[in-house]
Amino acid sequence: MTTIVTPTQPIDGQKPGTSGLRKKTPVFMAPGYVENFVQSIFDGIGGAEGKTFVVGGDGRYFNDSAIGTIIRMAAANGAVRVIVGQGGLLSTPAASHLIRKNKTDGGIILSASHNPGGPTADFGIKFNIPNGGPAPEKVTEAIFAATTSIRTYRISDVAAPDLSVLGLSDVDGMTVEVIDPVSDYAELMGTLFDFDAIKALFGRGFTMCFDAMHAVTGPYAHAILEKTLGAAPGTVINGVPSPDFGGGHPDPNPVWAKELVDIMMAETAPDFGAASDGDGDRNMIMGRGQFVSPSDSLAMLTANATHAPAYAQGLSGVARSMPTSQAVDRVAVDLGIESYETPTGWKFFGNLLDAGRATLCGEESAGTGSNHVREKDGLWAVLLWLNILASRDQSLAEISAEHWAKFGRNYYARHDFEAVDTARANDLVDTLRAALPSLVGQTFGPFTVASGTNFSYTDPVDGSVSDNQGLIVAFDGGSRFAVRLSGTGTEGATIRLYLESYMAPEGDLTLPVDEALSEIVAVAYDIIDLVVKTGRTEPDVVT
Ligand code: G1P
Ligand code: ZN
Numbered sequence: 001m002t003t004i005v006t007p008t009q010p011i012d013g014q015k016p017g018t019s020g021l022r023k024k025t026p027v028f029m030a031p032g033y034v035e036n037f038v039q040s041i042f043d044g045i046g047g048a049e050g051k052t053f054v055v056g057g058d059g060r061y062f063n064d065s066a067i068g069t070i071i072r073m074a075a076a077n078g079a080v081r082v083i084v085g086q087g088g089l090l091s092t093p094a095a096s097h098l099i100r101k102n103k104t105d106g107g108i109i110l111s112a113s114h115n116p117g118g119p120t121a122d123f124g125i126k127f128n129i130p131n132g133g134p135a136p137e138k139v140t141e142a143i144f145a146a147t148t149s150i151r152t153y154r155i156s157d158v159a160a161p162d163l164s165v166l167g168l169s170d171v172d173g174m175t176v177e178v179i180d181p182v183s184d185y186a187e188l189m190g191t192l193f194d195f196d197a198i199k200a201l202f203g204r205g206f207t208m209c210f211d212a213m214h215a216v217t218g219p220y221a222h223a224i225l226e227k228t229l230g231a232a233p234g235t236v237i238n239g240v241p242s243p244d245f246g247g248g249h250p251d252p253n254p255v256w257a258k259e260l261v262d263i264m265m266a267e268t269a270p271d272f273g274a275a276s277d278g279d280g281d282r283n284m285i286m287g288r289g290q291f292v293s294p295s296d297s298l299a300m301l302t303a304n305a306t307h308a309p310a311y312a313q314g315l316s317g318v319a320r321s322m323p324t325s326q327a328v329d330r331v332a333v334d335l336g337i338e339s340y341e342t343p344t345g346w347k348f349f350g351n352l353l354d355a356g357r358a359t360l361c362g363e364e365s366a367g368t369g370s371n372h373v374r375e376k377d378g379l380w381a382v383l384l385w386l387n388i389l390a391s392r393d394q395s396l397a398e399i400s401a402e403h404w405a406k407f408g409r410n411y412y413a414r415h416d417f418e419a420v421d422t423a424r425a426n427d428l429v430d431t432l433r434a435a436l437p438s439l440v441g442q443t444f445g446p447f448t449v450a451s452g453t454n455f456s457y458t459d460p461v462d463g464s465v466s467d468n469q470g471l472i473v474a475f476d477g478g479s480r481f482a483v484r485l486s487g488t489g490t491e492g493a494t495i496r497l498y499l500e501s502y503m504a505p506e507g508d509l510t511l512p513v514d515e516a517l518s519e520i521v522a523v524a525y526d527i528i529d530l531v532v533k534t535g536r537t538e539p540d541v542v543t
Helices: 025-029 033-044 063-076 092-101 137-149 183-192 195-203 217-228 258-265 294-307 327-335 346-354 378-392 396-407 422-439 513-528 530-534
Strands: 003-007 021-024 052-057 081-089 107-110 122-128 152-156 167-171 174-179 208-211 272-276 283-287 290-292 317-321 338-342 360-363 367-370 409-420 447-454 471-475 480-485 493-503
Touching: 003 063, 021 025, 025 033, 025 122, 033 063, 033 122, 033 137, 033 152, 052 063, 052 092, 063 081, 063 107, 063 152, 063 167, 063 174, 081 092, 092 107, 092 122, 092 183, 092 378, 122 137, 183 217, 183 378, 195 378, 208 217, 208 258, 217 378, 258 272, 258 283, 258 290, 272 378, 283 294, 283 378, 283 396, 290 294, 290 396, 294 317, 294 327, 294 360, 294 367, 294 378, 294 396, 294 409, 317 327, 317 346, 327 338, 327 396, 327 409, 338 346, 346 360, 346 367, 367 378, 378 396, 409 422, 409 513, 409 530, 422 447, 422 471, 422 480, 422 493, 422 513, 422 530, 447 513, 471 513, 480 513, 493 513, 513 530
Parallel strands: 052 081, 052 107, 081 174, 208 272, 317 338, 317 360
Antiparallel strands: 003 152, 021 122, 107 122, 167 174, 272 283, 283 290, 360 367, 409 493, 447 471, 471 480, 480 493
16 A cells, blocks of 8 residues: 555656547557656646546557556545546546536546547547646647656555446545446436437437447447437448457548448438547438538537527527638628637637637537537537438438528548658648748639638637648638648657638539549649648548
């Protein structure tokens, strides 16, 4: 029953990125790696003495072992209580809710989100603050600073409890509470949505397929969709979490959720399809024979949110990350509410949500959420869609067609170039940044450049400034492209090219997306000098 103060040395590269610290699993498994980072979290937030934390993860390989270490370190650092999901499982939105509901001092979430899991795949650790949201930059900077000066870490020699058993136990004077990961979250969802209307929808014979992608949302989806709302057994596929996500990428997009796409594109497709990612914060939405881009989903949810009880009084505002299409901006104008454009990463939405300036938020990368937690929330998006479908009693195809007929359509795609040599990727970005002023007024194909912007964000709540958040080339008429480097990759650099072509309501609103974007893709590749700068002619992934 002793705390061991273990001497250590700083480990290079423990710098949190867009969403916590992400590295290859063997890096995290190296001796002292988790210990150094977790001690730095505690040191960076002013110590753990007397504090309560939520701890859980997406169940990927090494999840349970890392949680054991965190529990023993929290005890040795003087924490009084740790709330942990049974089996070490907590979806990211469920963890955010528990942090808020229990008024804790924050939480430690173990996930590399949509990245693959396994002994040679990816792992991640992220700290969330007491509002339930990802730590803002001033906190991650303090944590990083602590990693560079660490000399010792504290760990108890008492074993962590068996996480498969619900209930209370004691680790060196600290209480560990193992809870059901689903029940609090399911209860919250019941307060937001009209569950009776959704039950009635399923009662009318409405069919659905939810692909949990062998990741954390399986238990949540089984409990809420099948048991509570009456969706047919078998609605949830791949619903048992596995440490390597069944060998796939738990990334809900048409590439990695191909099983769902095939089901939804078949003649026998159900009415509605959805998927979520490794840690349950992302979503993909499909209708029969139709993929809904995340940017369009945000716009359509915003336009229809008042169908759900939680939003019946209207929205205070909406926020989207810069690369997300401008579709939701048009809805915001129509509703007479503010639309905020923030840098990439959910942490930038926290202040807007806390200050009551935004009710819904979204990112092009399959993230949508609201003020009910401080993370994006995959199942929440699915349930809001179900509430809208139930209340309007129309198909998703009808709802989207009406939406585009009113607002026009922002055709959208993201091209990712992965594992690009870091120096070459930086050169591409540096060259484009330098060229931005001279592009304005030039014509490329059918497009004339209206503006070239190195995106910088001033938080309207606390005035903090985040520079260099991506480069935007906007054309007359509302089309544009943007470029930025990923902050979550674990190998070389990933260049993200975001492409958006606006079609007014009188134009053709039913084009295949790649056809609608073909001109802007060619122009963007030309302007960024893609082939020369990277040696690539095609993206690795299109979403
Ligand atoms: C990616 C997404 C971003 C999201 C983040 C965490 O970050 O693009 O929208 O917030 O994952 O899920 P990136 O790799 O682009 O930095
Ligand atoms: Zn995720």
